[in-house]
Amino acid sequence: MAHSRTVTTTQSDILSTARTQVLEKGKGLSESQVLEVLRLPDDALDELLELAHEVRMRWCGPEVEVEGIISLKTGGCPEDCHFCSQSGLFASPVRSAWLDIPMLVEAAKQTAKTGATEFCIVAAVRGPDERLMTQVAAGIAAIRDEIDINIACSLGMLTSEQVEALAAMGVHRYNHNLETARSHFPNVVTTHTWEERWETLRMVREAGMEVCCGGIVGMGESLEQRAEFAAQLAALEPDEVPLNFLNPRPGTPFGELEPMAGPDALRTVAAFRLALPRTILRFAGGREITLGDLGARQGLLGGINAVIVGNYLTTLGRPAESDIDLLGELQMPIKALNDTL
């Protein structure tokens, strides 16, 4: 394969290894290989993104999975995830709020209108209590009455009974992020452990729901830890990995961190794609901050094959139409509902 520019031996080494190992054989990069990719200089970025895009097209195809998300219960969380504006332990301006069922159904309708096939219901909690489980059950029933869309949930850590209850409600995918490398987790969260999160994910998989697990990069982790995180996600074999870039929230312990530089964010996207050739890799929060308006295009041509459209849980995103228009322009069809059933 002709390279578009001259690169040093080590650079072309890892890229040509990835070409054979990942593109041709479908075997994801190891931790040390991901680290080599993360260390590539800016002048190798275009070639890296092209390769990640080829890998995504070869092993996932051109379709893009579109999802909308909604916060069912906002703020007042007892946990201390240092990036999160919804923790009740920090002086964040986000106040507690509950969404009622008619508004939830309306949000699902707005999401379906964009062509999205996934609607994820999220609650800021350590894990669900009875009130939340009841609200989720009623919400799912009301959505199903009116709209044809896959329903996902993200409700924190679950008991085995709750896992079974959600599976019985027809929840098709469960999101629970490991957030960061195991070795970095204690610097990010102190009120629960990485292992507790892993345990919920294991039960979700066992119950037959799809596993959605990703995290946030740019939380002060080293490149080594970023590579470690990619390898830990690969070991989990999730159906979907949502990749967020830290959007420093006022009042949180990480509120004064600098947003990640654009090239670093794109290198991370490509490196995660090369570690996870077959996974749905979703652009989640923070891309507007790190990458600006061009980010969606660069990501979708660099390994991303899923997006969250419209607003996030507590912050605003690009208008859904601009992402949908972009998919049309890039000739990437929106994944249809029957493909996912």
Add this chain to the structure above:
Amino acid sequence: MTTPVAETSQGGAAAGAFCDQCGRPADGAEHPRCTARRELEPPRYCPDCARRMVVQVTPVGWTARCSRHGERSSAG
């Protein structure tokens, strides 16, 4: 003078006596970080009284409620 209103923050949410992002007085003072933030952020503080509002973000908009001054929304 009031804080400039960004396109995404309609309904006059930013055009009051207080900054809707940080809750400090808006009178004549520039809040560059707040202005930048407002593009991707719903209002957090009531522009009339600086109380923290209860904010709900949905896929296509937001609503923000002050216990004294009622509800505002992205729809205006």
